[in-house]
Amino acid sequence: MKAKLESLVASLQTATSLEHLQAATEQLCDILKVRHVVYHWVNSDGERFGAGTYSDAWVDRYLEKDYLRMDPVIFGCFQRFTPVIWKDLDWSSRAAAAMFRDALAHGLGNQGYTIPIRGPNGQFALFTVNDERDDDSWRAFVEAHARDLMIIAHEFNKKALEFERDGEGSPPPALSPRELTAMTCIAKGMSRAQASEEMGISEHTLRVYIESARHKLGALNTTHAVARALSEGIILV
Amino acid sequence: MKAKLESLVASLQTATSLEHLQAATEQLCDILKVRHVVYHWVNSDGERFGAGTYSDAWVDRYLEKDYLRMDPVIFGCFQRFTPVIWKDLDWSSRAAAAMFRDALAHGLGNQGYTIPIRGPNGQFALFTVNDERDDDSWRAFVEAHARDLMIIAHEFNKKALEFERDGEGSPPPALSPRELTAMTCIAKGMSRAQASEEMGISEHTLRVYIESARHKLGALNTTHAVARALSEGIILV
DNA sequence: CGGCTCCCCGCCAGAAATGGGGAGGCTATA
DNA sequence: TATAGCCTCCCCATTTCTGGCGGGGAGCCG
The missing domain is CATH 3.30.450.80 (Transcription factor LuxR-like, autoinducer-binding domain)
Incomplete structure (x- = not known):
């Protein structure tokens, strides 16, 4: 056998x-x-x-x-x-x-x-x-x-x-370090205000990261972006 | 050896x-x-x-x-x-x-x-x-x-x-079928309006599911709930 | 050097989500 | 039978997110 x-x-x-x-x-x-x-x-x-x-x-x-x-x-x-x-x-x-x-x-x-x-x-x-x-x-x-x-x-x-x-050959999009931290904060349930404070940046800057990440991930909104990032394995909760 | x-x-x-x-x-x-x-x-x-x-x-x-x-x-x-x-x-x-x-x-x-x-x-x-x-x-x-x-x-x-x-020994919370579908829709990037249409229910009902799921998952907001659901492996994107 | 990405900040207005409240029917389990 | 959970619907006010505009500086690669 x-x-x-x-x-x-x-x-x-x-x-x-x-x-x-x-x-x-x-x-x-x-x-x-x-x-x-x-x-x-x-x-x-x-x-x-x-x-x-x-x-x-x-x-x-x-x-x-x-x-x-x-x-x-x-x-x-x-x-x-x-x-x-x-x-x-x-x-x-x-x-x-x-x-x-x-x-x-x-x-x-x-x-x-x-x-x-x-x-x-x-x-x-x-x-x-x-x-x-x-x-x-x-x-x-x-x-x-x-x-x-x-x-x-x-x-x-x-x-x-x-x-x-x-x-398909879907290459996983590469997020910048800040984008990754931003996404991670959001995935942890923080609001944008909390996340920006956590990262020591203005809320607007944080927003830019999230939007950038959203575009890179081809996501329709923040929640979708988090979902994709998690599925792709590029962030952890 | x-x-x-x-x-x-x-x-x-x-x-x-x-x-x-x-x-x-x-x-x-x-x-x-x-x-x-x-x-x-x-x-x-x-x-x-x-x-x-x-x-x-x-x-x-x-x-x-x-x-x-x-x-x-x-x-x-x-x-x-x-x-x-x-x-x-x-x-x-x-x-x-x-x-x-x-x-x-x-x-x-x-x-x-x-x-x-x-x-x-x-x-x-x-x-x-x-x-x-x-x-x-x-x-x-x-x-x-x-x-x-x-x-x-x-x-x-x-x-x-x-x-x-x-x-730790964390028992994964059990979501109801509708809650699961709702969470899945949201995780796919749909807005609440889209998701409710997809499921053939009122937007408010959908909201109730999301909130219920959020509580069960101990999540701080919808995005967090999606993240947790994905991490726990109870939904797929 | 020019072009690129990353990093950081501001303001605005409309769209969307959230957090309470309440109400009824249906099914399954205790 | 009764209690519990699920599914469905509606209104309110408030907060948060989204998408667009503008700006600047730092570092890397060809």
Whole structure:
């Protein structure tokens, strides 16, 4: 199995299109002997893309029902760094439980393991393995393959980012130091008066920075600029 | 070496304090036979922490000179997902070149390899290996150890997040669906009028959502609320 | 040197956001 | 059943933001 995984990683590294990623998820299913392997991602523009072995019916259902908003896997992964075993999440809410039943009805296995991956510009991706198992057997599986899965997940993400960059190639705007501090102050909730006092400059000067930053970020207003700056990862709250 | 690395990972997993991380960086230096190993991170509050084998003199120098603002390694890693070999970065700017010379004078090797790691809440960390080598030998070293280093970097980060969480343990506030959509619209740069039209409700109702979200998020104003929501990962731009 | 970006300051007027107040219906959970 | 949370709507006055105008000095790069 190790050798097969190695060759899969190698083939991933030479992938040139999304179809290759799709094919890779299918091969992974065979190699790992699991029901489903899925990689999907949300980029900074909120666009979504997925490659995986879920049935079209389930994907449609998921979107139609807006499960994204209640999926404990999404929630859990969004707030943590480490991969999660689905059973460890909180499925107690009515909506989540209903979703889980729905998933089973659409051919998913009862066990899952999802690796969250974060890239620059707020990029966020999930790599999921799903199968029908009992709890102990699944934990053993996860323990045995955690590292390989992480490597593979990263290879997927590397490629996904590569493809995206080809399409757009959005160079992150460079803000001047003062602009950055100004934006940071605003993002921290200060009013312009407070921020200008904090920075020891006139309120008008501060305004100039904010406006400049807004233009550089292509933002429609200050709030938007802060949002973009945060998403691009050029400021921290 | 593999066995030594394994046992290091194991010891990392049982680490209970920052001192253990510090010790781990020193052990790694021995195992990999490199000059320096450093892990450092910036959390959502902008606080910094580092464990590593750089000399105090260099760390002080780095802070004093505010190299953080011009360091190509920081810049490069901030904008990409994949690890970088230092030599591949752009050191042509005057400031960067001066910094590099300064680094060599403070005992750093000429070669480096840095892995960027991103966690939730805008957490961002770097794991760096540094040594004195020629280019080819360094590339070979990196190729040979890339995966091990990634695993180790993740272990470091897992622990760092664990320690931090102990200190704070902030439960993310739950916004209602409408509040989330409202916040998302605002974060996208819409004015309240636009957002309310988008959602098909009166502008006042939208205001109520925003205010409610603001209170739940403990934010001082709308912009702050958006910033927090983004940082907490409960909305996407 | 000229051109560039960054840094800093002033005034004005209109547009937008904010912070209170109040009111009703609907659903779900306790 | 009752309480709580969510969703929806309206008015008020005040503060804040936005977009435009003008000015000057410092430093870097070709």
